[in-house]
Amino acid sequence: MDSFESDGLASSTADAVARRSYGKLVAFLAARTRDVGAAEDALSEAFAAALADWPRNGCPSNPEGWLLTVARRKFIDVARGRRRDEIAGEELRAITEGLDAAAADAEIPDQRLALLFACAHPAIDVRIRAPLMLQAVLGLDAAMIASAFLVSPATMGQRLVRAKNTIRHAGIPFRIPEREELPQRLETVLDAIYAAFAEGWVDAAGVDMARRDLAEEAIFLCRLVTELLPSEPEALGLLALMLHAEARRQARRNVDAGYVPLAEQDPAIWNAHMIDEAEALLFRASNLGSIGRYQLEAAIQSAHVYRCRTGRPNWAEVVQLYDALLALSGSPVVAINRALAIAEMDGAGAALDAIQEVAADARLAEYQPYWAARAELLAKTGAHGEARHAYEIAIGLERDASVRRFLQQRQAALAP
Amino acid sequence: MEYLLMLYSEENGWLKMPKAQQEQAMGAYMAYTEALKKAAVLKGSNRLGLSSTATTVRVANGKSEVLNGPFAESKEQLGGYYLIDVPDLDAALSWAARCPGASHGIVEVRPLWGVATGA
Numbered sequence: 001m002d003s004f005e006s007d008g009l010a011s012s013t014a015d016a017v018a019r020r021s022y023g024k025l026v027a028f029l030a031a032r033t034r035d036v037g038a039a040e041d042a043l044s045e046a047f048a049a050a051l052a053d054w055p056r057n058g059c060p061s062n063p064e065g066w067l068l069t070v071a072r073r074k075f076i077d078v079a080r081g082r083r084r085d086e087i088a089g090e091e092l093r094a095i096t097e098g099l100d101a102a103a104a105d106a107e108i109p110d111q112r113l114a115l116l117f118a119c120a121h122p123a124i125d126v127r128i129r130a131p132l133m134l135q136a137v138l139g140l141d142a143a144m145i146a147s148a149f150l151v152s153p154a155t156m157g158q159r160l161v162r163a164k165n166t167i168r169h170a171g172i173p174f175r176i177p178e179r180e181e182l183p184q185r186l187e188t189v190l191d192a193i194y195a196a197f198a199e200g201w202v203d204a205a206g207v208d209m210a211r212r213d214l215a216e217e218a219i220f221l222c223r224l225v226t227e228l229l230p231s232e233p234e235a236l237g238l239l240a241l242m243l244h245a246e247a248r249r250q251a252r253r254n255v256d257a258g259y260v261p262l263a264e265q266d267p268a269i270w271n272a273h274m275i276d277e278a279e280a281l282l283f284r285a286s287n288l289g290s291i292g293r294y295q296l297e298a299a300i301q302s303a304h305v306y307r308c309r310t311g312r313p314n315w316a317e318v319v320q321l322y323d324a325l326l327a328l329s330g331s332p333v334v335a336i337n338r339a340l341a342i343a344e345m346d347g348a349g350a351a352l353d354a355i356q357e358v359a360a361d362a363r364l365a366e367y368q369p370y371w372a373a374r375a376e377l378l379a380k381t382g383a384h385g386e387a388r389h390a391y392e393i394a395i396g397l398e399r400d401a402s403v404r405r406f407l408q409q410r411q412a413a414l415a416p
Numbered sequence: 417m418e419y420l421l422m423l424y425s426e427e428n429g430w431l432k433m434p435k436a437q438q439e440q441a442m443g444a445y446m447a448y449t450e451a452l453k454k455a456a457v458l459k460g461s462n463r464l465g466l467s468s469t470a471t472t473v474r475v476a477n478g479k480s481e482v483l484n485g486p487f488a489e490s491k492e493q494l495g496g497y498y499l500i501d502v503p504d505l506d507a508a509l510s511w512a513a514r515c516p517g518a519s520h521g522i523v524e525v526r527p528l529w530g531v532a533t534g535a
Contacts, residue, residue, distance in 0.1 A: 150509050366455055395444060396451025401519040404444055 010054035014047060017063045021108075023137035023224075025068055027115035028108055029075050031174040034118070036136050036164045042075035043067070043139075068108060112137055113228045114174040116221070119163075120188040121172045128163045129192035130199070135160055137224075138217055148199045148214050176229075186229070190238045190294060193221045197242050215246060226281075236285035237295030240278040244301035247274035259406040267309050275305055296325045300337075315345040332358040336373050348380035368397040372407060384414045418459060418501050418528040419508040424492040425521025427466055444516040452500060452511065459499040467493040492522060499528075 022043070029039035046067045060066040119132040131149060134140045146156035166172065177185040197218035222239045229235055251269040254260050282298050300321045307314045322338035335358040343351035355374065364370040375390035391411035398404045433441070445463075452458035467486040474481045486493060498515065502508050505525070512523040 150513055151506055152509065155505065366451075392447045392450045393454050395447035396449070396454075397514055399513045399518075401516070404447075404516070404519075405440065408440055408443055408447075 010059060011051060013054065013059045013063055014050050017050075017067065018047065018139060021064045021067065022139040023112045023115060024108060024110055025064070025071060026136055026139075027111035027174070028068070029071060030136075031111050031114060033079060034168050034172065034174060035079060036115075036118075036167055037161065038075060038078040039071075040136065040139075041078050042071045045074045046071035064108060110228070111174060112224060113176055116189050116225065117176060117185060118167055118172050118174050120185075120192045121167070122185075122188060123170050123172055124163050124166055125159070126191075128159045129188065130195040131156060132160060132163045133192055133221060134196055134214070134217060136164075137221065140217070182232075183234075186225075186232055186234065189225065190222070190234055193218050193225070194238060194242070194294075196221070197245075215242070215249075218242060219246065231288060233285040233288040233290050234292040234294050236281045236288075237292060237298045240281040240285065240298035241294050241301060243274045243278035243281070244298060244305065247271040247278065253402065257402055259400070259402040261406075262304060262308070265308065267305075270305070278302070291324070293325065293328055296321055296328065300325070313344070315341055319345060332361045332364055333367070333369070336364075336370050339377070340373055343377055343380065348377045352377050352381065366397060368394055371397060375407075375410070379410070379414060384416075387411075388414055417504065417508075418499060419505070420526050420528065421498040421500065421508070421512050421515060421517075422494055422524040422526065423496045423498075423515065423517035423521060424524065425495050425517060426491055427493055427495065429520065430495075441516060441520070448515055449498075451514070452498065457500045457502050457511070459501050461496070461498040463496040464494060495521070 025043050025046075026036065026039045029042060030036045033039075049070050050063070050067060054060070115137055116133060119136055120129045124132065131142075131145045134145055135142065142157045142160055143153045145160075146153040149156065151159075176182070197215050199214055219239070219242050222235065222242060225235045226232070226239050247270050248262070248265065250271070251265040251267075252260055278298065279302060282295065282302060285295050285298075300318060303314050303318050303321065306312075307318075318341045319338065322334060322341055326334045326338055336355060339351040339354040342354050352374075355370075355377070358364065359374075371390050371394035375387050375394055378384075378387035378390055388411060391407055391414075395404055395407045395411065398407065430438070430441075449458065449461060452461075470484075470486040472483045472485070472487050496517070498511075500508065500511055502511065505527070508525050508527075512518055512525050515523050517523050
């Protein structure tokens, strides 16, 4: 094999292992010391060593084990260097032995779930939980995460370091919470995964690689949670919700890259395979007998799919689902979506009355979907002057150029 | 804290745009300005003339030098600005991303002197 080919093979093997094992190795290395930063540093050195060694000596039969052996050595160096003051020689030896013993096992225990729970621990700032997961479990770099979350790379880097310090110094445990606290703690994990997905979803057309990847990574993380905790209905619900949204991504843009709202989408372009999987997950979740936010949201998506595919209006069901969701979350965002469903059933006037209740909520002042919904409803009731103003604000708050164009067309269509 | 959003873009891109598209772009800027006002964060904004209308002046050793054209000859030129007052950089970046200029050019976000420097 010439060196070019073996380089390629080594780096593609390293990529594949990185994808499959990164979080597993970080979780394993950091679980005892709670030093996520040191684990990441050690692992990145191990990957660099692999890229230098594998093309020369061939890919090892157990690449994961190879990486762990190297990373373990580096990790002990890093940990020793970093924590000279705080760590006793005795403790370090215990860590070393623990890692040695574990590395001797053929199978590296999967502690990624424990790592996810640590990243989304209530002691960690809620804004940094999703970025922290993406970095610690998937190995995404701070600059990419910063771009997706619209935060300066320097700030994102600092926040990630601070969060890792909190894990280390506040004694956040690497474990799966006990039965009684599991639902609540799982909620923070799922919320963080959904936050990552939502950031990825901002770029509906999938033009921006970083953002599209983020949606995929969120689905990957949620899949991981459902594999490791197969009987948690909300995890299944979230995965179903994200798959439903992802299944329609292509259909949200026409050939001219224009935005296409749900009602005008062609169901034939939807990813039927993803929808089938989402439906199966939702069915599994409903059999577990505990309803929650994500299952309700997925059920709403499922109802939209049914209506668009069959042409049979099911708005009463949709409103009912939103009622349940609103009772559960009290979120003004849910109230807006509920109002849009009410408009389909009882007309725009009733819907405007429904959003009147949340209109005073300060959180909505800069929330684009509120203004877009308001504009749409006002236009339907014939209040064109007010509608024009609401469209104006919605356009001004929109980040996506195609949605902006779409709203401008709606605004222009209003009678003068 | 006050931040200046500086809008850089290719001037040729604008000049080559069909009229309808220019109008749409203008509309998007007006809506953006309206949203900034509605959120009560706008301190000032303006659009600049083309960089070909720029003149640069420098005085060195008592001698003045006046040149035609902008200071830096780059493809993207400063075309306008928004001065906003928001709680922090995160908020400034979120407004920058909403600026139509971020979709067809680049928006540089800079705190006014005294914000980041503590002066």
